[in-house]
Amino acid sequence: MLLENLRKAIYQDLKEAALKAREEGLLEFEELPVFVLEKPREKAHGDLATNLAMVLARPAKSAPRKIAQIILDHFPAESNRVMRCEVAGPGFINLFLDPSWVYDVIPEVEEMDEHYGCSNIGQGEKVQIEFVSANPTGLLHMGNARGAALGDTLANVMAAAGFDVTREFYINDAGNQIEAFGRSLEARYLQLLGHNVPFPEDGYPGEDLIESMRGFISQVGDKYLKVAPQLRREILVKYALKEKLEQMKNDLASFGVYYDVWFSEQTLHDSGAIEEVLKELQESGYLYEKDGAIWFRSTLFGDEKDEVLVRSNGVPTYFAADIAYHKNKFQRGFDRVINIWGADHHGHVARLKGAMGALGYNPDRLQVIIMQPVRLFRGGEPVRMSKRSGEYITLRDLIDDVGKDAARYFFVNRSSDSHLDFDLDLAREQSSDNPVYYVQYAHARICSILKQAGEIPNSKEIDLTLLTDPTERALLEEIAELPREVGYAALHLEPHRLTHYVYNLANLFHGFYTNCHVLNAEAGLREARLALVNACRITLRNTLRLIGVSAPERM
RNA sequence: GCGCCCGUAGCUCAGAGGAUAGAGCGCUGGCCUCCGGAGCCAGGUGCGCAGGUUCGAUUCCUGCCGGGCGCACCA
Numbered sequence: 001m002l003l004e005n006l007r008k009a010i011y012q013d014l015k016e017a018a019l020k021a022r023e024e025g026l027l028e029f030e031e032l033p034v035f036v037l038e039k040p041r042e043k044a045h046g047d048l049a050t051n052l053a054m055v056l057a058r059p060a061k062s063a064p065r066k067i068a069q070i071i072l073d074h075f076p077a078e079s080n081r082v083m084r085c086e087v088a089g090p091g092f093i094n095l096f097l098d099p100s101w102v103y104d105v106i107p108e109v110e111e112m113d114e115h116y117g118c119s120n121i122g123q124g125e126k127v128q129i130e131f132v133s134a135n136p137t138g139l140l141h142m143g144n145a146r147g148a149a150l151g152d153t154l155a156n157v158m159a160a161a162g163f164d165v166t167r168e169f170y171i172n173d174a175g176n177q178i179e180a181f182g183r184s185l186e187a188r189y190l191q192l193l194g195h196n197v198p199f200p201e202d203g204y205p206g207e208d209l210i211e212s213m214r215g216f217i218s219q220v221g222d223k224y225l226k227v228a229p230q231l232r233r234e235i236l237v238k239y240a241l242k243e244k245l246e247q248m249k250n251d252l253a254s255f256g257v258y259y260d261v262w263f264s265e266q267t268l269h270d271s272g273a274i275e276e277v278l279k280e281l282q283e284s285g286y287l288y289e290k291d292g293a294i295w296f297r298s299t300l301f302g303d304e305k306d307e308v309l310v311r312s313n314g315v316p317t318y319f320a321a322d323i324a325y326h327k328n329k330f331q332r333g334f335d336r337v338i339n340i341w342g343a344d345h346h347g348h349v350a351r352l353k354g355a356m357g358a359l360g361y362n363p364d365r366l367q368v369i370i371m372q373p374v375r376l377f378r379g380g381e382p383v384r385m386s387k388r389s390g391e392y393i394t395l396r397d398l399i400d401d402v403g404k405d406a407a408r409y410f411f412v413n414r415s416s417d418s419h420l421d422f423d424l425d426l427a428r429e430q431s432s433d434n435p436v437y438y439v440q441y442a443h444a445r446i447c448s449i450l451k452q453a454g455e456i457p458n459s460k461e462i463d464l465t466l467l468t469d470p471t472e473r474a475l476l477e478e479i480a481e482l483p484r485e486v487g488y489a490a491l492h493l494e495p496h497r498l499t500h501y502v503y504n505l506a507n508l509f510h511g512f513y514t515n516c517h518v519l520n521a522e523a524g525l526r527e528a529r530l531a532l533v534n535a536c537r538i539t540l541r542n543t544l545r546l547i548g549v550s551a552p553e554r555m
Numbered sequence: 556g557c558g559c560c561c562g563u564a565g566c567u568c569a570g571a572g573g574a575u576a577g578a579g580c581g582c583u584g585g586c587c588u589c590c591g592g593a594g595c596c597a598g599g600u601g602c603g604c605a606g607g608u609u610c611g612a613u614u615c616c617u618g619c620c621g622g623g624c625g626c627a628c629c630a
Contacts, residue, residue, distance in 0.1 A: 040574080041574085041575085041576090041577095042574075042575075045574070049574090051572090051573065054573070054610080054611085057610070058609095058610085063610095064610080088574075089573080089574040090573070090574065090610075090611075091573095091610095092573080092574070135630075172630070175629085175630070176629060176630070177629075177630060180629095202629090291628075292628085293628050294628095295628090303558095304557070304558060304625095304626060305626075308627085308628045309628095310628085311628040312628060313628075315628085317628070317629085317630085318629075318630045319630090322630095342624090343559085343560070343623075343624050343625080344624060344625065344630095345624095345625085345630085346558090346559050346560075346624070346625065347558075347559075347624085347625045347626060348625090348630090349559085350558090350559090370559080370560070370624095372560070372561080372623075372624085373623080373624080413568085413569095414567090414568070414569090415568085415569080417560055417561070418560095418561075418568070418569095419560095419561075419622095419623070421566095421567060421568090423567080423580095426580085430593065431593055432592090432593055432594070433579080433580070433593095434593090435579075437593060438579095438593075438594090440593095441591080441593050441594080442594095444591075444593090445590085445591055445593095445594085448590075448591055449590055449591090452590065453590090496569085497569090500569065500570095500578080503578080503579085504578085507578090510594055510595065511594095511595065511596090513590080513591095513594075513595085514586090514592095514594065514595040514596085515595080517589070517590065518590060519589090519590040520589065520590070521590095554591095555591090555593075
């Protein structure tokens with residue numbers, strides 16, 4: 001039986017033992033409190049341990065150790081591979097499994113192959129993950145890159161855990177920044193044609209816009225010189241936006257990130273969706289007029305101040321569009337909607353959730369992951385970047401510099417609410433100091449062994465119980481943990497757990513490798529080890545795939 | 556000033572209401588007759604401060620200190 005199922009069964013047995021004891025009048029409690037059954041840190045504390053007796057101490061009004069003994073008296077001994085139980089420490093119940101349980105994992109991994117690690121804890125819940133959604137007025141920066149790695153990995157992880165996942169990119173192709181974009185393009189266009197016009201103060205100074213207009217001119221020349229500015233800007237925006245989006249799509253694709261949906265903000269304006277949602281809020285009494293603008297009472301939902309939805313010039317704000325957008329998400333049937341935002345947008349969370357509440361949706365169905373900023377380091381020094389001047393390192397630069405694998409690994413390796421110091425030198429390094437290489441090396445090493453071995457024996461026809469070395473057991477136990485790791489990462493929205501897991505797995509493999517020979521082990525043991533190593537290969541590969549990192553067979 | 560996030564080893568970071576808090580880097584010293592040494596093993600100091608809740612707090616709560624980010628009719 002798979003470790004996960006074993007755990008569930010034992011958890012159930014513990015529950016029933018407590019309930020039975022209550023029936024017999026030995027224990028007193030209203031409802032069984034939540035308790036944990038987990039792998040203890042210390043090997044001496046068994047394979048699994050539970051705090052059940054300790055959390056029962058208060059309701060049962062009794063000493064934890066005493067309760068533990070009562071539970072054990074009602075616990076079905078010798079079932080579910082439990083060999084021995086003991087009361088320990090302040091009242092833990094430690095369970096020791098039949099050591100042979102680990103051998104079940106190899107056939108399991110072989111059979112599930114590329115699906116090993118998957119589970120169904122998501123139960124098909126429809127989840128949408130919106131991430132990156134960068135302004136199409138510029139290039140993808142490090143914040144976008146982190147969001148891309150995080151969002152895509154989270155999507156992979158949740159899909160593997162049995163959620164029905166949709167990846168979406170929201171295109172901010174409307175509003176003020178598009179106006180500024182148009183003025184910037186226009187200025188570049190005119191400047192390139194030799195006209196000495198000033199660049200707008202709120203423009204986008206990046207070199208990329210000049211490039212874009214250079215390309216435009218090579219196609220159409222100066223034919224828009226005399227066109228009315230309003231129309232001219234529209235044409236330039238249309239051209240540049242398309243180009244920018246293509247570029248983003250390409251850059252994200254080279255980063256291994258693909259979307260199911262690219263959603264245009266402009267369509268919300270065009271379709272009347274924004275007007276509609278404004279009306280809805282109006283009718284529920286959440287709006288009021290002040291100074292010629294229309295405001296949303298976001299303070300009702302814990303926001304610090306009310307928020308403008310329609311400016312006095314009649315133009316809806318980004319926030320208004322965002323409300324319509326998120327309503328649209330729910331209308332599309334998503335049970336849950338997850339956004340990944342930079343820390344500079346965290347102030348937006350409460351009011352958007354509030355707006356969802358005002359529209360009658362449970363705000364908890366909207367979850368926002370806030371990412372802290374990225375700092376790049378080179379030569380031990382922070383790399384200076386200025387978005388104002390348009391001089392910054394882009395996702396494309398990063399991929400060209402350190403490669404997709406290292407970049408994705410490094411971004412996912414940190415919890416989203418931790419500031420990320422990205423060491424470019426380390427990411428590029430081809431040594432074991434670089435965790436990406438360390439993990440990939442383990443995979444390549446295994447492939448090399450398997451290649452030399454020729455055939456991989458079917459684990460059902462060999463004696464796996466020959467795998468008794470401590471490094472073999474440790475490796476088996478860690479391989480068995482993948483489904484649980486993936487499930488945990490999905491439920492807690494913590495993809496960074498995966499890089500930690502895969503690093504640890506690689507570490508255990510290297511330890512095994514140093515300690516145990518595979519190819520020149522005696523007959524029988526050799527086959528068992530080949531099967532072990534193959535299961536490890538599958539586990540490494542599957543985990544790396546979730547992170548979006550390649551698993552090379554040679555390096 | 557108000558709000559959110561963070562404060563764990565020299566550095567970069569994991570972790571977690573429980574039984575002895577971990578990893579990498581750096582430093583020191585070991586390990587190649589043999590499957591890829593891009594590897595393995597050994598060695599150290601630490602939960603910002605002060606209260607509170609709890610049988611038990613580094614983890615939860617409050618205050619303070621320190622850092623980041625927000626607080627536009629921008630997005």
